[in-house]
Amino acid sequence: MDEKMESGEGLGSKLGAAAEALVRVKSEMKKAIIGQDEALDQMLVTLLCGGHALFEGVPGTAKTLMVRALAAAVSLDSKRIQFTPDLMPSDITGTNVFNISDSSFDLVKGPVFTDLLLADEINRAPAKTQSALLEGMNERQVTIDGKRHKLSGFFTVFATQNPIEFEGTYPLPEAQLDRFLMKIKIDYPSQEAERAIMMAVNEGRPSDRLESSGIIPVMGPEDMAGVQAALPSVRIEPGIMEYILEVTRATRNHEAILVGAGPRGSIFLLQGAKARALVKGRDFVTPDDVVAMVAPVLGHRITLSTEAEIRGSSTEEVMAAILDKAEVPR
Amino acid sequence: MMGRILPKVALALLLMMAVAQAAPQGQVPQELVPQGQASQGQAQGADENISQKRQLLSEILQRPVYQRWKLRQSQEAEPQEESVIAQMARSALQSIWNGFKRIIKWIWKQIKRSNISLPDLPSAPGNMLDFLKMGAWAAFAALLVVAGLYLYGIRKKLRDNIRLAVVLSREKVKDALENGQALALDADGWMTEADRMGAEGDFRAMYRAMYLGLLSGLHESGRIDFRKNRTNWVYVNGYKGSLADRADFSALTETFDQVWYGLKPAEGVSLEEVKAMAGRLLSGRLMAGRGKA
Numbered sequence: 001m002d003e004k005m006e007s008g009e010g011l012g013s014k015l016g017a018a019a020e021a022l023v024r025v026k027s028e029m030k031k032a033i034i035g036q037d038e039a040l041d042q043m044l045v046t047l048l049c050g051g052h053a054l055f056e057g058v059p060g061t062a063k064t065l066m067v068r069a070l071a072a073a074v075s076l077d078s079k080r081i082q083f084t085p086d087l088m089p090s091d092i093t094g095t096n097v098f099n100i101s102d103s104s105f106d107l108v109k110g111p112v113f114t115d116l117l118l119a120d121e122i123n124r125a126p127a128k129t130q131s132a133l134l135e136g137m138n139e140r141q142v143t144i145d146g147k148r149h150k151l152s153g154f155f156t157v158f159a160t161q162n163p164i165e166f167e168g169t170y171p172l173p174e175a176q177l178d179r180f181l182m183k184i185k186i187d188y189p190s191q192e193a194e195r196a197i198m199m200a201v202n203e204g205r206p207s208d209r210l211e212s213s214g215i216i217p218v219m220g221p222e223d224m225a226g227v228q229a230a231l232p233s234v235r236i237e238p239g240i241m242e243y244i245l246e247v248t249r250a251t252r253n254h255e256a257i258l259v260g261a262g263p264r265g266s267i268f269l270l271q272g273a274k275a276r277a278l279v280k281g282r283d284f285v286t287p288d289d290v291v292a293m294v295a296p297v298l299g300h301r302i303t304l305s306t307e308a309e310i311r312g313s314s315t316e317e318v319m320a321a322i323l324d325k326a327e328v329p330r
Numbered sequence: 331m332m333g334r335i336l337p338k339v340a341l342a343l344l345l346m347m348a349v350a351q352a353a354p355q356g357q358v359p360q361e362l363v364p365q366g367q368a369s370q371g372q373a374q375g376a377d378e379n380i381s382q383k384r385q386l387l388s389e390i391l392q393r394p395v396y397q398r399w400k401l402r403q404s405q406e407a408e409p410q411e412e413s414v415i416a417q418m419a420r421s422a423l424q425s426i427w428n429g430f431k432r433i434i435k436w437i438w439k440q441i442k443r444s445n446i447s448l449p450d451l452p453s454a455p456g457n458m459l460d461f462l463k464m465g466a467w468a469a470f471a472a473l474l475v476v477a478g479l480y481l482y483g484i485r486k487k488l489r490d491n492i493r494l495a496v497v498l499s500r501e502k503v504k505d506a507l508e509n510g511q512a513l514a515l516d517a518d519g520w521m522t523e524a525d526r527m528g529a530e531g532d533f534r535a536m537y538r539a540m541y542l543g544l545l546s547g548l549h550e551s552g553r554i555d556f557r558k559n560r561t562n563w564v565y566v567n568g569y570k571g572s573l574a575d576r577a578d579f580s581a582l583t584e585t586f587d588q589v590w591y592g593l594k595p596a597e598g599v600s601l602e603e604v605k606a607m608a609g610r611l612l613s614g615r616l617m618a619g620r621g622k623a
Contacts (some may be wrong), residue, residue: 237591239510284592287561327558330510330542330590 015234015283018227020050022279024218028073032213033066034200035193041183041279042296043070043158047116048275051181051268052137052157054122054172054300059162061186065101067118067158068210074224075217076115078156083125084242085168090190093142094149107144112136115152115221119159123169130176133157137179150191152223174259174303181268182296227278234274235284239329244269244290259317261301269297287328289308293320423485430481434474483599507535510542512556517547533601534589540608541586547612548579562586578607 022044029040031046043066046053055063064080071078081092090160094110111117112133140151159180161172189197205212219227244266252260272293277285299315308318343501432483506514515523520543527536545565549556553575554565562583585604588594 235591235593237593240591282587282592284587284594286563286587286591288563293559324559327509328561330512330538330562 014230015278018230019278019281021219021223021227021284023281025070025073025161026279028215028218029066029069031215032069032210033062034196035189036062036066036186038064038292039184039186041276042182043067045272045275045293046158046181046184047074047156047224048231048278049153049181049268049271050154050156050198050228051271052159052179053184054177054180054183055160056183057160057186058188061188063120063158063160063186064120065210067116069213069215071116072210072215073217074219074221076221076224077152078116078118079111079114080120081111081119083122083129085124085126087125087129089129090144092129093136093144094131096145106144107149107264109149112142112155113149113151115154115156116154117157119157121162122159123134123161123171126170127173129218130172134179138140144194149183154224177300178264180300182272182293183300184296221291230277231271231274233283236274237285237329240273240285240287241270241324243287243329244273246326247290247294247322248298250326251302251319254318254322256305256311256313256321257302258305259303261298265298267303269293287330291323294323304317419488423488427481427485430478434478437474468548506542507539510538511558512542512545513549515543515546517544517550520546521608521612534593537586537589537604540604541582541590544579544582544608544611575611578611582607582611 026040026044030037033040043053047070057063067080070076081087090110092110092112094108094113096105097108098104099106105161119133120298122133132142136151136155137157140155142151143149157180162169179316188194248261248266248269251257251265254260269290273285273289276281276289276293280289295316299319302315302318304313304315304318401431502514503519505511512520520539524536524539524543527533527539541562545554545556545562548554548565548569553569553570556565565585566576566580568577571579582604
């Protein structure tokens with residue numbers, strides 16, 4: 001279906017143009033990223049919804065490259081911060097530096113003043129530094145020395161967490177996790193994809209060099225703003241809205257879940273499903289869009305019960321069990 | 331004794347008829363009866379009063395509560411449309427009943443032809459043979475009456491059941507459509523519904539009924555495993571059949587998505603093509619069914 005629909009043909013002019021543009025962006029990103037199709041879709045969904053995403057995956061799965069590829073394809077600026085235990089809030093936001101020549105303070109902007117920010121290993125920095133990013137994520141502004149500074153309208157944080165090492169880390173609190181639109185799980189590439197990556201390197205196209213991939217910008221910031229504005233026009237059947245509600249509310253009554261997803265969960269699930277429909281070249285949502293968004297959008301908003309954790313249940317399993325009980329509208 | 335009972339029965343019947351004639355046809359709310367109606371003949375100058383009352387009556391009748399009442403009355407009065415199955419069952423019952431009547435007529439003719447005369451009442455208790463013959467005839471007649479009553483009872487019961495079945499099947503279809511329960515009807519049932527919806531001009535619902543019929547038929551033939559918690563593309567991806575069939579199924583699913591979820595006309599495929607594709611897939615179902623048998 002997706003191959004056919006991803007042409008974006010036959011849609012309304014505004015939505016059709018948006019869908020076609022997104023399809024082009026994705027194909028440009030695929031020049032640098034081999035495999036990881038679902039992760040690319042989810043990144044585009046995050047950008048479309050104006051949210052932030054938390055990457056989870058083992059090192060060396062092209063997370064940084066993905067962000068850079070996205071920025072290159074849509075002509076946006078990108079920066080990267082490596083979070084460490086000694087990172088200070090001012091290292092993120094920036095600071096006022098005294099200029100001796102005119103006896104004034106000049107603002108030296110931190111890496112937060114960008115469009116796409118890759119916050120690498122966000123859980124390595126203490127809570128105070130993490131919270132410096134919160135204001136920017138929520139309000140798209142930061143306060144430096146009591147003065148507010150506006151961030152880019154496209155400001156999007158792609159944060160990574162290392163799922164294996166927990167020593168010397170500061171796990172993100174639930175309230176902070178809830179601010180991320182979705183958690184993008186990045187698995188190892190398939191055998192076929194890994195072979196293709198090896199072949200590319202062997203032919204002198206290093207997989208971590210964006211320049212060698214030949215990505216060309218296919219959209220500008222204004223185009224992206226237009227696509228974002230088109231998102232509310234994506235049609236959703238009332239039955240699918242009920243389906244979203246049913247799934248979200250089921251997380252609050254499930255025996256394996258201690259704390260379920262809040263209203264932000266259902267709102268983000270709705271937005272995510274609409275954005276995914278557009279990324280897939282459609283101007284209407286199908287139940288498949290909702291199903292695809294359930295684990296990434298709701299997974300990090302729930303807290304498993306102690307019994308479930310002792311049993312060894314994972315969030316994905318619990319979400320799958322919830323979907324298994326919900327009736328698909330058709 | 332009969333002479334005493336008959337006049338009483340006749341009197342009772344007359345009384346019942348009189349009561350039935352006097353009783354109103356429907357329950358009219360008290361508020362609807364104009365109060366001045368009884369004295370209309372007595373008061374000569376009451377025309378104006380009557381017209382006012384009529385005006386009041388028409389105003390009262392315009393109130394939603396009486397409009398709803400009128401609507402309900404008219405709906406109750408409307409005869410229920412019968413399904414094809416109900417019509418077939420009715421005609422079968424009618425033919426059984428006609429057959430039974432023919433048998434009775436034939437027996438009666440046989441009796442007439444054979445010039446069998448009913449025996450006279452036994453003149454003396456010693457004439458046991460005649461008495462037994464008369465008893466046998468009486469038993470035969472009683473048997474016929476009982477059989478007739480029994481058949482009549484069955485017919486009445488079946489007729490009631492058919493009426494109930496018509497109502498139930500409507501409810502079933504309504505529920506199935508509201509909840510998208512593909513297995514509530516078989517493929518043929520859904521296709522009949524689809525035709526009906528198409529005839530009513532509701533093409534969106536027609537596509538939906540057709541797709542639900544397709545899911546029902548493919549589940550029946552074991553090509554998909556229908557579960558209410560699975561999305562349509564899960565069935566397409568897990569379709570057990572030829573690649574050509576799968577391509578048709580995929581195209582039909584795409585069309586359904588466009589029409590049902592997207593609320594727009596089917597693009598790139600005509601209704602005839604959709605029907606043909608669904609027909610091909612469902613004829614495969616019949617073949618698979620025969621293979622199983």
